Amino acid sequence: MNWLGWLHDFLADPAHRSGPDSIVHRLLEHLAFSAEALGLSALVALPLGLLIGYSGRGLFLVTAVAGVARALPTLGLVTLAVLLAGVGDTAVLLPLTALAAPPMLVAAAEGVRGTDPDVRDAARGIGLTHPQTLLRVCVPAAAPTLLAGVRTASVQVIATATVAAYVGLGGLGRYVIDGLATRNYPTTVGGALLVVLLAVGVQLLFALLIRLAAPPGARSSPRTRARRTGGPSEDPATVPASPPALVKEVP
Amino acid sequence: MIRFEGAAKRHPDGTVAVRGLDLEVPAGRTTVLVGPSGCGKTTILRMVNRMVEPTAGRVLLDGTDVAALPAAGLRRGIGYVIQQAGLFPHRRVIDNVATVPRLLGWDRRRARARAAELLELVGLPPETARRYPAQLSGGQQQRVGVARALAADPPVLLMDEPFSAVDPLVRAGLQEELLRLQGELGKTVLFVTHDIEEAVRLGDRVVVLREHGEIAQLADPHTLLTAPADAGVAAFLGRDRGLRGLGLRPADSVPLTGLDPAPTPDLDLGRRIPYGGWELALDPSGRPEHWTRGAERHPVPVFVPSRDSLRAALDAALLAPSGHAVAVDAEGRAVGTASRAAVVEALAAANGTGTGAPTPEQVPHAGR
Ligand SMILES: Nc1ncnc2c1ncn2[C@@H]1O[C@H](COP(=O)(O)OP(=O)(O)OP(=O)(O)O)[C@@H](O)[C@H]1O
Ligand SMILES: [Mg+2]
Numbered sequence: 063m064n065w066l067g068w069l070h071d072f073l074a075d076p077a078h079r080s081g082p083d084s085i086v087h088r089l090l091e092h093l094a095f096s097a098e099a100l101g102l103s104a105l106v107a108l109p110l111g112l113l114i115g116y117s118g119r120g121l122f123l124v125t126a127v128a129g130v131a132r133a134l135p136t137l138g139l140v141t142l143a144v145l146l147a148g149v150g151d152t153a154v155l156l157p158l159t160a161l162a163a164p165p166m167l168v169a170a171a172e173g174v175r176g177t178d179p180d181v182r183d184a185a186r187g188i189g190l191t192h193p194q195t196l197l198r199v200c201v202p203a204a205a206p207t208l209l210a211g212v213r214t215a216s217v218q219v220i221a222t223a224t225v226a227a228y229v230g231l232g233g234l235g236r237y238v239i240d241g242l243a244t245r246n247y248p249t250t251v252g253g254a255l256l257v258v259l260l261a262v263g264v265q266l267l268f269a270l271l272i273r274l275a276a277p278p279g280a281r282s283s284p285r286t287r288a289r290r291t292g293g294p295s296e297d298p299a300t301v302p303a304s305p306p307a308l309v310k311e312v313p
Numbered sequence: 314m315i316r317f318e319g320a321a322k323r324h325p326d327g328t329v330a331v332r333g334l335d336l337e338v339p340a341g342r343t344t345v346l347v348g349p350s351g352c353g354k355t356t357i358l359r360m361v362n363r364m365v366e367p368t369a370g371r372v373l374l375d376g377t378d379v380a381a382l383p384a385a386g387l388r389r390g391i392g393y394v395i396q397q398a399g400l401f402p403h404r405r406v407i408d409n410v411a412t413v414p415r416l417l418g419w420d421r422r423r424a425r426a427r428a429a430e431l432l433e434l435v436g437l438p439p440e441t442a443r444r445y446p447a448q449l450s451g452g453q454q455q456r457v458g459v460a461r462a463l464a465a466d467p468p469v470l471l472m473d474e475p476f477s478a479v480d481p482l483v484r485a486g487l488q489e490e491l492l493r494l495q496g497e498l499g500k501t502v503l504f505v506t507h508d509i510e511e512a513v514r515l516g517d518r519v520v521v522l523r524e525h526g527e528i529a530q531l532a533d534p535h536t537l538l539t540a541p542a543d544a545g546v547a548a549f550l551g552r553d554r555g556l557r558g559l560g561l562r563p564a565d566s567v568p569l570t571g572l573d574p575a576p577t578p579d580l581d582l583g584r585r586i587p588y589g590g591w592e593l594a595l596d597p598s599g600r601p602e603h604w605t606r607g608a609e610r611h612p613v614p615v616f617v618p619s620r621d622s623l624r625a626a627l628d629a630a631l632l633a634p635s636g637h638a639v640a641v642d643a644e645g646r647a648v649g650t651a652s653r654a655a656v657v658e659a660l661a662a663a664n665g666t667g668t669g670a671p672t673p674e675q676v677p678h679a680g681r
Binding site: 178180181183184185186187188189190191194198199202203205277278 | 362387392398399403413
């Protein structure tokens with residue numbers, strides 16, 4: 063049987079239509095703890111990154127965190143967390159939160175740091191206080207970079223959240239793992255495909271948000287232009303008409 | 314009035330940006346700081362709104378030490394324009410201009426109404442209000458920068474090389490506009506430039522600085538050009554400072570020769586007035602059309618005595634093939650001519666009497 067047939071079997075299975083193992087339920091589970099991990103992470107990483115980027119102090123921390131994060135094996139982290147905290151929510155949330163933090167920290171710091179110095183100077187010069195300059199001038203200017211960081215974090219978390227199933231939590235990872243355990247390939251393939259689709263959907267949603275966040279006008283300064291086009295292609299043609307409004311809970 | 318009392322700035326790395334400045338900036342006039350790069354102009358300017366804190370001495374604004382005022386509040390009461398405009402890229406033009414009124418607690422409608430007024434004042438068409446800064450030209454952005462600085466009607470305006478990033482033609486337009494605005498508003502303007510031409514054009518008083526913010530000369534533009542304090546200032550003013558000085562003298566001292574009507578048979582086609590081998594052709598309404606000699610035709614260089622400078626008159630006389638500058642009225646109708654000799658005579662007279670400060674009325678473009 064080819065994989066299209068498997069997919070058909072996966073979708074036709076009544077257990078995947080309703081009940082605790084239904085696709086909708088698994089999807090919601092997956093999204094729920096992905097969003098929780100992202101939210102927690104953003105709560106710490108974004109303000110910290112903004113402050114670091116604005117003050118220019120502690121940039122070494124950002125570089126260090128980014129470097130360490132790249133080297134960390136997520137699966138190992140999850141296993142370690144399970145060993146330390148036992149099977150349960152925390153065991154998965156902790157590493158996922160840790161995974162989401164570096165891209166957001168780096169993006170927040172870089173984005174704010176990249177604000178045109180003349181614009182910052184003018185803001186201070188006409189009487190904005192430091193908090194006003196940060197929140198009303200730097201953050202909007204950094205929004206595209208910031209969102210790109212949140213996007214990277216989201217996609218990583220959504221993909222990695224598949225491993226949550228290892229420690230008994232739900233989510234789309236269940237299909238993959240249960241399918242492997244019972245040699246039920248249709249389930250494994252279906253689950254994997256859903257994870258991929260979800261990740262792509264979130265990518266597209268962010269592509270749209272990033273477009274909306276960039277101020278209109280083609281002739282932005284070279285500095286901001288370089289940043290804005292740093293991410294993967296944001297071709298409007300690839301943006302779906304009604305993107306899945308799934309990661310809205312992420313602050 | 315702004316008053317610097319021994320104001321100095323030494324940076325932590327030991328660089329002395331300003332050694333100790335004593336200067337009075339009179340209210341309601343334009344004072345221009347000019348000097349070579351790195352001489353401390355920006356530092357001096359930024360001491361006024363506390364973007365730079367003096368390390369010694371003080372800066373008084375209407376008698377109050379600015380160090381005693383809360384920085385943000387102080388700055389909201391002082392207009393500030395910088396070279397790159399520094400507009401907020403994510404805000405529409407109108408909201409950029411409304412920034413300070415909003416900070417001062419005005420409601421959005423009132424702030425926007427005020428901003429719209431200012432856009433008109435600085436000569437921007439209403440449709441620019443809804444645009445974003447990146448959708449404007451450099452010159453337009455600079456106008457928005459000026460509008461933003463004026464939004465809350467501050468009595469003091471600080472301008473740091475506001476026009477140096479635009480091309481010469483646009484710059485001249487912006488300078489003209491600033492003179493007009495200043496004629497209407499009478500702000501206390503402290504203006505920084507490294508362009509001496511701009512300094513003498515805009516300033517009621519020009520402060521020439523040398524290293525470490527030391528004053529090399531403080532004078533009105535005419536005195537500066539005709540009587541530089543020392544060789545250093547003279548070198549900074551450049552070789553053609555004499556010519557520049559002419560730019561400050563009005564052309565109405567040039568004696569004009571009346572037009573000899575000399576009607577020609579084809580009256581309907583205007584008139585032709587002979588000058589040596591050349592003829593000045595006027596259209597039926599009396600506007601100069603061209604200089605002709607045989608089949609040759611040349612454009613007619615003109616000047617407006619009541620508005621233009623001696624430099625413009627000299628230029629017109631030098632460029633005219635016949636050697637006669639044509640004086641025209643505001644509508645462009647010829648009112649007389651001046652030969653090169655006549656213009657040179659006026660130059661000599663102007664320089665003979667020209668050591669004193671000209672009254673503002675005498676300075677072309679500076680009528681306030
Ligand atoms: N943060 C700083 N640290 C050390 N030195 C500084 C600092 N800022 C300015 N300087 C120095 O102070 C001096 C005056 O600088 P300032 O910016 O006031 O010059 P300027 O006259 O405005 O020059 P320009 O025409 O190039 O704008 C310069 O020598 C500059 O190098
Ligand atoms: Mg400067």
